[in-house]
Amino acid sequence: VKKAVLLATLLASASTCAFAQPAAPWMDRSKSADARAAAAVAAMTEDEKLTLVLGFTDPQELPKLPAGIIDPAILRDVEAHQVPGSAGYVPGVPRLGIPAQSQTDASIGVRVEGLPRTALPSSLATAASFDPKVTEAGGVMIAHEARLSGFNVFLAGGGNLAREPRNGRNFEYTGEDPLLTGVMTGGLINGIQSQHMVSTMKHYAVNDQETLRTSVDSKISNQGMRQSDLLAFEMILDRSSPGSAMCSYNLVNGFWACENDYLLNKVLKQDWGFKGYVMSDWGAVHSTIQAANSGLDQMTGYSCCDQTPFFGRLLKEAIATGQVSQKRLDDMATRILWPLFAKGVIDDPQKVGPIDFKADADVSQAAAEQSLVLLKNQGGLLPLKNVRSIAVIGGHADRGVMAGAGSSNVTPVGGNALENPPQYMTYIPSSPLKALKAVEPKAQVGFADGKDVAAAARLAAQSEVAVVFVTQWNGEGFDGKLELTDNQDALVAAVAKANPRTIVVVESGGAVLMPWLDQVTAVLEAFYPGARGGEAVADILTGKVNPSGHLPITFPASDAQLAHPIVGLGERDGTHAQIVYDEGAAIGYKWYDLKGYKPLFAFGHGLSYTDFALSGLRPAVENGTLTVSVTVKNTGKRAGAAVPQIYVAADRAAGWEAPKRLGGFEKVLLQPGESRTVHVTVDPRLLATWREAGDQWVIAPGTYHVLAGQASDALPLSADVALPGRVFSAVHPRRPD
Numbered sequence: 001v002k003k004a005v006l007l008a009t010l011l012a013s014a015s016t017c018a019f020a021q022p023a024a025p026w027m028d029r030s031k032s033a034d035a036r037a038a039a040a041v042a043a044m045t046e047d048e049k050l051t052l053v054l055g056f057t058d059p060q061e062l063p064k065l066p067a068g069i070i071d072p073a074i075l076r077d078v079e080a081h082q083v084p085g086s087a088g089y090v091p092g093v094p095r096l097g098i099p100a101q102s103q104t105d106a107s108i109g110v111r112v113e114g115l116p117r118t119a120l121p122s123s124l125a126t127a128a129s130f131d132p133k134v135t136e137a138g139g140v141m142i143a144h145e146a147r148l149s150g151f152n153v154f155l156a157g158g159g160n161l162a163r164e165p166r167n168g169r170n171f172e173y174t175g176e177d178p179l180l181t182g183v184m185t186g187g188l189i190n191g192i193q194s195q196h197m198v199s200t201m202k203h204y205a206v207n208d209q210e211t212l213r214t215s216v217d218s219k220i221s222n223q224g225m226r227q228s229d230l231l232a233f234e235m236i237l238d239r240s241s242p243g244s245a246m247c248s249y250n251l252v253n254g255f256w257a258c259e260n261d262y263l264l265n266k267v268l269k270q271d272w273g274f275k276g277y278v279m280s281d282w283g284a285v286h287s288t289i290q291a292a293n294s295g296l297d298q299m300t301g302y303s304c305c306d307q308t309p310f311f312g313r314l315l316k317e318a319i320a321t322g323q324v325s326q327k328r329l330d331d332m333a334t335r336i337l338w339p340l341f342a343k344g345v346i347d348d349p350q351k352v353g354p355i356d357f358k359a360d361a362d363v364s365q366a367a368a369e370q371s372l373v374l375l376k377n378q379g380g381l382l383p384l385k386n387v388r389s390i391a392v393i394g395g396h397a398d399r400g401v402m403a404g405a406g407s408s409n410v411t412p413v414g415g416n417a418l419e420n421p422p423q424y425m426t427y428i429p430s431s432p433l434k435a436l437k438a439v440e441p442k443a444q445v446g447f448a449d450g451k452d453v454a455a456a457a458r459l460a461a462q463s464e465v466a467v468v469f470v471t472q473w474n475g476e477g478f479d480g481k482l483e484l485t486d487n488q489d490a491l492v493a494a495v496a497k498a499n500p501r502t503i504v505v506v507e508s509g510g511a512v513l514m515p516w517l518d519q520v521t522a523v524l525e526a527f528y529p530g531a532r533g534g535e536a537v538a539d540i541l542t543g544k545v546n547p548s549g550h551l552p553i554t555f556p557a558s559d560a561q562l563a564h565p566i567v568g569l570g571e572r573d574g575t576h577a578q579i580v581y582d583e584g585a586a587i588g589y590k591w592y593d594l595k596g597y598k599p600l601f602a603f604g605h606g607l608s609y610t611d612f613a614l615s616g617l618r619p620a621v622e623n624g625t626l627t628v629s630v631t632v633k634n635t636g637k638r639a640g641a642a643v644p645q646i647y648v649a650a651d652r653a654a655g656w657e658a659p660k661r662l663g664g665f666e667k668v669l670l671q672p673g674e675s676r677t678v679h680v681t682v683d684p685r686l687l688a689t690w691r692e693a694g695d696q697w698v699i700a701p702g703t704y705h706v707l708a709g710q711a712s713d714a715l716p717l718s719a720d721v722a723l724p725g726r727v728f729s730a731v732h733p734r735r736p737d
């Protein structure tokens with residue numbers, strides 16, 4: 001033992017000696033990240049800078065690349081460090097102590113095929129918590145797992161708005177409202193980056209459908225974008241300073257998103273003062289000179305997804321001919337290094353180690369418990385109390401809970417719960433059936449898989465209550481449908497006919513239609529509820545947990561209500577198919593308000609097992625800033641969390657895209673009888689319209705209406721407030737680290 005201690009001491013002092021040499025200026029922690037990045041770039045050769053701007057897929061693939069693409073020294077570095085494979089890899093500069101960037105997906109957890117990791121509920125689910133502490137805690141957990149898995153860059157932070165309710169990736173995003181997205185995705189990124197990782201925000205921008213995602217041109221006015229999709233990203237940036245922004249596959253107004261001067265140079269870097277780097281989505285680069293000069297800093301995904309390494313050697317040639325400036329290459333390298341210093345990636349490198357899956361699953365379950373949304377609860381059927389028999393039906397509830405497909409898919413701890421799953425379909429082994437049996441040990445709990453509708457109805461008829469699980473499978477690369485598939489609507493109708501005490505649990509990527517809604521007693525929206533989704537569902541159904549989620553998206557009553565009744569195929573114009581978003585910023589509840597449509601369930605809706613009352617709505621204007629306070633009281637008999645929501649409404653003269661906008665919200669946990677006053681400061685951009693001339697936000701003078709309630713269609717309190725006119729620049733001052 002003594003010998004071992006001695007050896008360890010010697011090794012420790014040897015390594016101390018190695019670091020005791022005068023440190024390179026970029027390793028001096030007392031200096032700012034800007035200064036350190038600038039010093040490192042100044043010490044680099046051109047080839048070293050070029051190394052930073054070209055990303056590859058799985059590092060294990062690197063030796064197979066054609067000769068000349070990658071420096072043999074880098075290959076040796078990859079071997080020496082045994083860099084794990086996941087989404088991507090960008091070699092470092094070992095000579096200068098700059099580590100390789102090992103990139104993994106995504107917002108829900110670490111994706112390494114075949115390597116189990118903990119899945120959070122889908123991002124849309126955690127957005128329903130309306131509490132950024134929930135997404136932040138989730139971010140901490142998944143980033144911790146990522147570091148222990150050997151990664152230092154997280155391809156997380158989905159921030160596209162649910163403009164198209166059938167978008168296959170809505171489950172990776174945080175809803176239809178720019179403020180909610182800013183707060184919730186911002187929380188996630190804060191959590192991730194607190195663990196000394198770089199996070200992206202993605203997919204920038206207007207990548208709002210999966211149909212033709214790599215070739216469609218999203219057409220939208222600059223004003224429409226600034227007040228919706230771009231505002232969401234701007235609000236994420238305000239709150240969380242992600243080190244990277246991932247540009248998307250599609251075109252926006254005629255230019256590929258990854259070579260879009262307006263989006264990258266003008267809006268992101270100039271107006272918003274973004275200091276990090278723009279990385280491409282995998283296979284989203286189409287040029288060298290145009291992309292580099294339009295603001296792309298790092299090309300990723302060579303060779304899985306891009307056939308040409310547009311950066312690297314080709315960029316070197318463009319620099320030699322002066323078509324891309326040396327200064328621009330320095331800027332690219334500085335932007336890539338800045339977050340590696342600012343977020344602590346270099347000072348506190350990742351280290352592979354064991355993961356505490358139990359503790360991490362606890363985090364995921366806590367998130368689900370805050371997020372599931374009770375949509376309907378007629379006559380207070382839920383929570384289930386002393387029931388003697390329960391029929392559990394459908395949705396593979398005997399096995400687990402559904403997960404979304406694509407690059408965000410996490411290999412579940414315990415493996416796929418389905419023995420022969422359809423390709424790309426994952427069920428997480430957290431069985432609601434087993435969980436219900438565990439929380440209701442005295443109840444007789446039967447199961448029918450739902451394939452035989454008559455058998456399911458028979459089981460329901462013999463039971464005191466029936467719980468039907470329905471699923472909607474969504475994923476990357478395809479858009480879904482609002483209708484449930486596989487005869488599930490008929491199953492619910494038959495079960496509800498056999499037993500009026502029917503509860504439906506929906507596991508879905510987004511909104512679904514519910515033709516049977518009037519026939520069932522209760523509906524719980526579970527989204528994709530994550531690693532312990534089954535337990536979370538059972539705890540809510542039985543009242544161990546009081547539901548407190550609210551919808552981050554509108555549930556339409558029919559396809560006919562949508563801005564694009566047929567999912568975005570668009571018109572072909574010249575070379576590219578176009579999707580024309582002429583609804584502009586009128587997304588989600590704003591669209592429904594504008595058109596006077598009554599949705600199935602409104603944005604912000606969510607029930608509790610207790611009751612809350614709002615009172616004392618008080619808007620105030622100080623120095624032109626609108627603040628609002630409102631008091632919320634728990635008037636029921638059990639503790640619960642309320643989400644008072646403040647909306648601002650304007651008369652037509654204000655020129656808004658829709659009658660009202662979400663201005664603020666807060667989640668508050670209240671004991672029975674307890675009340676709390678919440679204070680909200682309304683972001684002035686939410687009272688303004690963006691004006692191209694002068695690149696400004698403009699608040700029209702006049703009377704505005706402040707509304708408060710617990711859902712966008714249930715706002716019992718209102719008060720008027722006069723706002724002076726105000727014009728302010730859309731250009732931010734430089735952002736801090």
Ligand code: BGC
Nearest residue numbers: 087105106155202281282407
């Ligand atoms: C997805 C990105 C993902 C990347 C790397 C792409 O197909 O659109 O969200 O980060 O793959 O896996």
